[in-house]
Amino acid sequence: MSLPETSLPKSPIALHKALDKVWGSGKGWQRFSAVNHTVIGKRFMVTALIFFAIGGVLAMLIRAQLATSGTAFVGPEIYNQIFTMHGTVMMFLFAIPMLEGLGIYLLPKMLGARDLAFPRITAFGYWCYLFGGTIIVLSMVFGVAPDSGWFMYTPLSSNVYTPGINADVWLLGVTFVEISAITAAVEITVSILKFRAPGMSLNRMPIFGWYMLVTALMMIVGFPPLILGSILLEVERAFDLPFFDPTRGGDPLLWQHLFWLFGHPEVYIIFLPAAGALSTIIPVFAQRPLIGYRAIIIAIVALAFLSFGLWVHHMFTVGIPHLALAFFSAASAIVAIPTAVQIFAWLATLAHGKPRFDVPMLYIVGFFIVFVLGGLTGVMLAMVPFNWQAHDSYFVVAHLHYVLVGGFVFPMLAAIYYWMPHVTGRQCVHRISVPAFWLIFIGFNLTFFLMHLTGLMGMPRRIYTYPSAFGWDWLNLLSSVGGFLLTMGFALVATDMILQFNFGRQFGRNPWKAGSLEWAMPTKPTSYNFASLPEIDRRADNLDVGRIAPELAAGKGYLGFVREGRMETIGVDMTTGKLEHVALLPNSSYLPLISAILTGGAVLSMLFSLYWLALILAFCVVGSFVVWSQTNVIKPNIGLLDVGRGEKLPPHTEVDGPVSWWANVFALLANGTLFASLLFGTIYNWLVAPNWPPQEIYTPGWLELGATAGFVLAGAIGPLIVRVNRNGGPFIVPMAVLAIVYLVTLALLGIALAAMPDPRGHAHLATTLMLLGYGALHCFIGLVFLLNAAIKIARGYIVHGALLELRIAQLWHVYTAVTGIVAVAMVLLMPYLIGLLERTP
Amino acid sequence: MNRTTTSVPPHRLLLLVAGFVIWSIAFVVLYGLNAIGCAFGWPELLQRGILLFLFAMHSAALIWLTFWCRKRWKRMAAANEPVPMIEYVGYGLTVAALASTLFVLAPTFFITMCV
Ligand code: HEM
Numbered sequence: 001m002s003l004p005e006t007s008l009p010k011s012p013i014a015l016h017k018a019l020d021k022v023w024g025s026g027k028g029w030q031r032f033s034a035v036n037h038t039v040i041g042k043r044f045m046v047t048a049l050i051f052f053a054i055g056g057v058l059a060m061l062i063r064a065q066l067a068t069s070g071t072a073f074v075g076p077e078i079y080n081q082i083f084t085m086h087g088t089v090m091m092f093l094f095a096i097p098m099l100e101g102l103g104i105y106l107l108p109k110m111l112g113a114r115d116l117a118f119p120r121i122t123a124f125g126y127w128c129y130l131f132g133g134t135i136i137v138l139s140m141v142f143g144v145a146p147d148s149g150w151f152m153y154t155p156l157s158s159n160v161y162t163p164g165i166n167a168d169v170w171l172l173g174v175t176f177v178e179i180s181a182i183t184a185a186v187e188i189t190v191s192i193l194k195f196r197a198p199g200m201s202l203n204r205m206p207i208f209g210w211y212m213l214v215t216a217l218m219m220i221v222g223f224p225p226l227i228l229g230s231i232l233l234e235v236e237r238a239f240d241l242p243f244f245d246p247t248r249g250g251d252p253l254l255w256q257h258l259f260w261l262f263g264h265p266e267v268y269i270i271f272l273p274a275a276g277a278l279s280t281i282i283p284v285f286a287q288r289p290l291i292g293y294r295a296i297i298i299a300i301v302a303l304a305f306l307s308f309g310l311w312v313h314h315m316f317t318v319g320i321p322h323l324a325l326a327f328f329s330a331a332s333a334i335v336a337i338p339t340a341v342q343i344f345a346w347l348a349t350l351a352h353g354k355p356r357f358d359v360p361m362l363y364i365v366g367f368f369i370v371f372v373l374g375g376l377t378g379v380m381l382a383m384v385p386f387n388w389q390a391h392d393s394y395f396v397v398a399h400l401h402y403v404l405v406g407g408f409v410f411p412m413l414a415a416i417y418y419w420m421p422h423v424t425g426r427q428c429v430h431r432i433s434v435p436a437f438w439l440i441f442i443g444f445n446l447t448f449f450l451m452h453l454t455g456l457m458g459m460p461r462r463i464y465t466y467p468s469a470f471g472w473d474w475l476n477l478l479s480s481v482g483g484f485l486l487t488m489g490f491a492l493v494a495t496d497m498i499l500q501f502n503f504g505r506q507f508g509r510n511p512w513k514a515g516s517l518e519w520a521m522p523t524k525p526t527s528y529n530f531a532s533l534p535e536i537d538r539r540a541d542n543l544d545v546g547r548i549a550p551e552l553a554a555g556k557g558y559l560g561f562v563r564e565g566r567m568e569t570i571g572v573d574m575t576t577g578k579l580e581h582v583a584l585l586p587n588s589s590y591l592p593l594i595s596a597i598l599t600g601g602a603v604l605s606m607l608f609s610l611y612w613l614a615l616i617l618a619f620c621v622v623g624s625f626v627v628w629s630q631t632n633v634i635k636p637n638i639g640l641l642d643v644g645r646g647e648k649l650p651p652h653t654e655v656d657g658p659v660s661w662w663a664n665v666f667a668l669l670a671n672g673t674l675f676a677s678l679l680f681g682t683i684y685n686w687l688v689a690p691n692w693p694p695q696e697i698y699t700p701g702w703l704e705l706g707a708t709a710g711f712v713l714a715g716a717i718g719p720l721i722v723r724v725n726r727n728g729g730p731f732i733v734p735m736a737v738l739a740i741v742y743l744v745t746l747a748l749l750g751i752a753l754a755a756m757p758d759p760r761g762h763a764h765l766a767t768t769l770m771l772l773g774y775g776a777l778h779c780f781i782g783l784v785f786l787l788n789a790a791i792k793i794a795r796g797y798i799v800h801g802a803l804l805e806l807r808i809a810q811l812w813h814v815y816t817a818v819t820g821i822v823a824v825a826m827v828l829l830m831p832y833l834i835g836l837l838e839r840t841p
Numbered sequence: 842m843n844r845t846t847t848s849v850p851p852h853r854l855l856l857l858v859a860g861f862v863i864w865s866i867a868f869v870v871l872y873g874l875n876a877i878g879c880a881f882g883w884p885e886l887l888q889r890g891i892l893l894f895l896f897a898m899h900s901a902a903l904i905w906l907t908f909w910c911r912k913r914w915k916r917m918a919a920a921n922e923p924v925p926m927i928e929y930v931g932y933g934l935t936v937a938a939l940a941s942t943l944f945v946l947a948p949t950f951f952i953t954m955c956v
């Protein structure tokens with residue numbers, strides 16, 4: 001083993017000190033520069049729990065208001081804000097960030113890596129979430145909180161009926177948070193695929209890894225429709241472009257489609273990580289391996305797809321062709337099967353094991369009962385005739401809380417009790433954990449079971465008060481009593497956590513006798529996770545933690561040293577887990593915070609209609625990303641690096657598929673879904689919206705044809721740059737040509753947009769503007785890619801054979817070409833499609 | 842525990858999603874054509890004919906994929922190779938996609954088309 005002499009430490013303690021110096025995050029103000037996944041993961045979870053508390057307080061206000069009939073506690077305007085904010089906070093600011101935080105904290109530890117793929121992106125995502133969430137919550141203080149329900153239906157949320165900034169807060173704030181969620185999802189996806197311990201092939205991956213992989217991919221495909229919907233609605237509100245306005249060829253139902261195209265998968269996005277935690281925790285307490293590892297993988301991938309075929313079940317009452325209703329009803333019923341597979345796998349694991357009881361198990365039993373009840377009412381609601389009866393009643397409120405609290409809050413509480421010792425290094429003192437559970441369990445069922453009854457008795461959701469004539473009074477009162485028991489339970493859990501944090505009993509290693517890697521490290525965790533990285537030779541849920549941990553601490557695994565003060569971890573082959581490369585990660589930095597502040601500034605400017613300022617700040621954001629890319633650059637042609645145990649690997653910049661390349665593939669997948677949603681919206685309005693054909697039709701001409709040629713050229717030159725570089729030719733030439741092509745295309749599209757008839761007149765013109773604008777924006781970003789590469793060439797970082805940057809840019813150029821051609825083709829096609837409309841009855 | 846020594850190239854992962862991608866396409870195509878057919882007032886019989894034809898085509902594609910997976914599987918078993926988990930899971934998912942297609946789109950046979 002030939003290691004750099006200076007970096008070979010003498011003892012585990014010396015190794016620890018050397019690694020911590022490189023990986024640790026600073027104290028004091030330097031905390032704002034932390035990028036470490038353990039730190040950021042904890043921040044995500046703590047922030048999410050604070051938002052959970054805020055959402056909980058709002059829920060208590062709702063229950064206080066509804067406890068008796070005719071209460072004058074709050075009026076309808078405030079009540080609308082309260083329930084909208086409750087739903088919004090719980091879904092967007094609690095559930096999603098909580099699961100992201102759990103994944104960010106746990107995944108590298110479970111998979112045997114030292115950090116996630118893009119530490120600075122992790123930090124950026126956190127700041128975006130914090131700022132977006134703060135904007136949304138602060139709006140309440142100023143009395144301008146969103147008030148059109150958590151799904152923001154138009155026309156209620158449009159300018160006519162919500163003239164203030166209430167709806168803008170939602171649209172901008174939630175989009176801000178969603179973009180941070182997508183960055184986290186991309187990062188989680190590639191980290192799972194590439195940053196695992198050597199030898200951890202996909203079939204040895206801990207089941208939690210599979211769950212998070214599927215969840216992250218669902219986020220990548222599921223969030224863009226909502227982001228697009230929010231952009232369109234915000235543009236409609238701000239600039240009066242009619243996408244959803246039926247008097248001008250828009251359709252409010254388009255919003256519902258886009259929202260639920262996101263909204264239903266969202267439910268599973270929330271559920272899957274929780275289920276992943278259950279699949280991890282149950283075997284530990286059953287003291288046997290999980291039964292049905294492969295069946296579960298099949299089930300969750302199937303679930304991921306099926307959950308995208310259900311969205312219309314939220315819209316059964318809007319008047320959709322019968323056959324389509326039947327499809328969606330059938331899909332809604334069949335989706336219960338994969339969930340059932342998991343439930344049976346868990347029950348079988350428990351039945352065949354020797355279950356041992358502890359606090360997490362209490363919550364798991366609670367989960368089983370509550371979630372199964374929620375599933376049953378879900379299948380009831382999937383049946384169209386029953387749905388017509390129960391739609392928008394308290395039956396739905398009961399159902400959704402049984403699913404969300406059963407499927408997410410109970411498993412998360414199990415997870416918190418299970419992993420808290422990992423975070424704090426202390427074990428819980430049982431005294432108040434058990435009564436806390438019973439308060440939560442009884443309180444929950446009292447609150448929500450009765451809502452099934454009030455719902456069936458006809459009580460609609462979202463009413464701020466009700467007369468006492470209908471016999472709903474006592475059920476509501478009991479429901480409110482239950483709500484307060486529930487809150488007391490949560491307060492006890494919070495107390496329990498604080499006690500454990502300060503006075504918990506300290507323990508040796510692996511208190512639950514688990515078999516996954518996160519326990520094979522010091523607890524609380526060190527900044528670098530593992531002093532050296534393990535070699536995995538079996539399913540990484542059933543490892544001999546007691547044997548592995550000391551070996552790793554002694555530096556006997558891979559990378560058990562520090563090289564040139566750099567943060568290093570290992571990248572593996574996606575499927576087989578074979579050693580592939582050394583990933584060199586960037587250190588602490590204030591850049592993520594700066595970029596997030598700039599982004600937040602842009603969002604706030606839009607909120608206050610300062611569009612020029614927003615535009616300038618958006619340019620600053622793009623500029624800041626160029627700075628990211630120019631800092632922490634890795635020198636070209638490093639060659640093989642020693643990783644210990646007699647192995648040598650190239651750095652990530654010198655392999656074909658490092659995380660940065662894959663991340664761009666997945667980011668483009670998200671972008672592609674956004675684009676597909678835009679096409680869907682264009683066609684939907686044409687087909688379904690009233691007031692078509694438009695009076696003024698956009699007739700494309702040579703400008704569009706020229707732009708098409710530009711896109712075709714971009715698609716050809718992008719790959720050419722890489723080829724010329726590889727062959728040692730003057731690759732700067734095709735780069736310059738491509739820049740000119742982009743500039744010309746941009747100019748052509750700009751002229752076309754400037755000359756088009758007033759897009760406020762009709763949805764047809766508004767969507768045309770969006771399609772052409774989409775192409776133009778991509779040309780602009782393509783130019784930024786070229787500029788960034790040019791700077792790197794000047795600085796000597798891109799030389800012949802150093803292909804990575806150029807290959808990543810190539811992805812963008814080709815994507816721009818394909819979507820640009822499709823967008824222009826759509827615009828060219830539109831007059832013909834409009835002509836067809838004359839044939840409709 | 843199967844010791845995978847055989848290498849499994851990343852594109853093999855596409856097997857995990859192939860079946861359900863066909864399901865998704867079938868779903869979108871039938872849903873979309875149903876909407877178009879109803880908007881343009883196609884005669885019921887014509888619309889049902891078209892949809893049933895497309896339903897059959899997608900099911901056929903899935904049946905073919907199922908057999909393809911099975912054949913690979915058999916071949917590996919015959920050669921005494923360990924079946925990589927990806928193949929196993931991919932096969933299961935293809936069958937699941939086929940079943941979902943048949944179940945979810947079956948109403949094409951008998952439900953009234955439009956509002
Ligand atoms: C802490 C205990 C909770 C209580 C007592 C509670 C209570 C309620 C009530 C009474 C409503 C109906 C308001 C109305 O229609 O007028 C409601 C709506 C809602 N809740 Fe909760 N909830 C709780 C926790 C949660 C959690 C954990 C989530 C999600 C993870 C959640 C998500 C929602 C959503 C999405 C709505 C719909 C909001 C809307 O209609 O726009 N709730 N909640």
Ligand SMILES: [Cu+2]
Pocket residue numbers: 263264267310311313314
């Ligand atoms: Cu749904």
